[in-house]
Amino acid sequence: MNTENPSAITVDFVCSPIINFALQQTHVPVIRRFIIKNLTGRDIPDINILLSCEPDIATPNSVRIALLHNEESFELNDVDIKLSAKYLSELTERVAGKIQLSIHADGQLLFQAEYAIEVLAFDQWQGIGILPEM
Numbered sequence: 001m002n003t004e005n006p007s008a009i010t011v012d013f014v015c016s017p018i019i020n021f022a023l024q025q026t027h028v029p030v031i032r033r034f035i036i037k038n039l040t041g042r043d044i045p046d047i048n049i050l051l052s053c054e055p056d057i058a059t060p061n062s063v064r065i066a067l068l069h070n071e072e073s074f075e076l077n078d079v080d081i082k083l084s085a086k087y088l089s090e091l092t093e094r095v096a097g098k099i100q101l102s103i104h105a106d107g108q109l110l111f112q113a114e115y116a117i118e119v120l121a122f123d124q125w126q127g128i129g130i131l132p133e134m
Helices: 021-025 083-091
Strands: 009-015 031-038 046-052 061-068 071-073 095-105 108-119
Touching: 009 095, 009 108, 021 083, 031 061, 031 108, 046 108
Parallel strands: none
Antiparallel strands: 009 031, 031 071, 046 061, 046 095, 095 108
16 A cells, blocks of 8 residues: 655655564664655655554654755665564564555655565575575
């Protein structure tokens, strides 16, 4: 689901499509790129970004941007999603999941999207396609 209004903001969001215990243990970032651009024609104050996962492989995370000027882009680096070592270490089979992203300002929903992920069992490996250096 992606409810984006092209006259409002654009979001460039890239996340790892596969998550497992090894990624959590090696602190590999789940979010690879996250850029927001304001195309509303006005400055947007007090932006609240909420990231959550389904299933509950991570603690929901909230990020605030004090002000995003019109036609300004803002890149969020080091978005901290705390993966649950307990959940990932106890998982016995692969499950489909999603990362949910919503962006609000002034009580209005500006952007909402879901990104599909695969959560691997404790003893499964994602292969060399994701992180060949591992």
